[in-house]
Amino acid sequence: MYNAESKCEIPDNLKTKPQECTPEQIRECHGDVEEHPCTEENNTE
Numbered sequence: 001m002y003n004a005e006s007k008c009e010i011p012d013n014l015k016t017k018p019q020e021c022t023p024e025q026i027r028e029c030h031g032d033v034e035e036h037p038c039t040e041e042n043n044t045e
Helices: 023-030
Strands: none
Touching: none
């Protein structure tokens, strides 16, 4: 089972998996970043 809280920095804002966040969602949570911090290699399922 997927555990969002262990993979996402802001699980309250997470609607699906971090890998499925839209650019707008990423911008709201993390500001202007090149890559989504919650989907870094060490955070994949």
